[in-house]
Amino acid sequence: MHTFKLCSRSLTDCPGxxxxxxxxxxxxxxxxxxSACATAPKGPDPDLAVIAARMRGIKHKILVLSGKGGVGKSTFSAQLAFALASKGKEVGLLDIDICxxxxxxMLGLEGQEIHQSNLGWSPVYVEDNLAVMSIGFMLPNPDDAVIWRGPRKNGLIKQFLKDVNWGELDYLIVDAPPGTSDEHITIAQCLQASSPADGAVIVSTPQV
Structure with missing residues (x-):
């Protein structure tokens, strides 16, 4: 595992x-x-081709982001997914707030489990046309704390994108964690492999 530190250099100078x-x-x-960059694996990520193939069946991808927690981002994500599904659209809601x-x-799905098939992980369905995926379905206890470093969180996000059998979707709504960190970089880079997200909704509240 490679540990990277904050670099003061301009990102435009960094070769990646x-x-x-x-x-x-x-x-x-x-x-x-x-030193970490020099010894890290080089070349294109082989997972990106698998993700691109899986994402071909999804017409539109929308990220829901926020700079801080507690502003209603997940509530908005859920309501947007329900609103699109009520219009007859095929919708997927992906929760990448790992911690x-x-x-x-929020959707009353606690206790539901993810099932494996020959097509991949099957998401949990709220409605016939609204599928949901979250690490919350993998926890033995919904109150368990998830204390993971960045590489493990990034690995799970990749699995959600390449292993979940979403089928044909009109919209994939991605509920991201607050802030701008590993999860946001990973989801943007992985979606870029097929086609970039159609856009992002930034949820915020006025500051006193």
């Missing part, structure tokens, strides 16, 4: 961790991540 020159270019000199999954509780 997948580059063959990662950790070796002149721009890497003095960067705290130089604070609230979608199962």
């Amino acid at each position: 961790t997948s580059s063959q020159t990662a950790g070796k270019s002149a721009a890497c000199a003095g960067c705290p991540n130089q 604070g999954p609230s979608i199962p509780k």
Whole structure:
């Protein structure tokens, strides 16, 4: 496992961790991540081709984001999914808030389990045309804390994208955790492999 530290250098100078020159270019000199980048695996991520194939059946992808928690982001995600489903659209709701999954509780789906088939993981259905996936379905106890480092969270998000059998969807709503960190970078890069998200909804509240 490679641990990366905050780098003060401009992102425009960084060759990127997948580059063959990662950790070796002149721009890497003095960067705290130089050693980690130099020894990390290089080249394109093989999972991206699998994700792209799975995402071909999804027409539109919408991210729901927020800069801070408690602003109603998950509530909005759920309501948007229900609204689109009520119009007869095929909708998927993906909860990638790994450490604070609230979608199962919000939709009354606690206790539901994910089932495996030869087509992949089967999401939990609220309605015939509204499918839901969350780590909350994988926890033995819904009150269990998920204390994971970035690479493990990123790995699960990739699994949600490449292993879940969403079928043909009109919309995939992605409920992201608050802030801007690993989960957001991972979902954006993975969706980029097939086609970028159609857009994002930023949920916020006025500050006093």
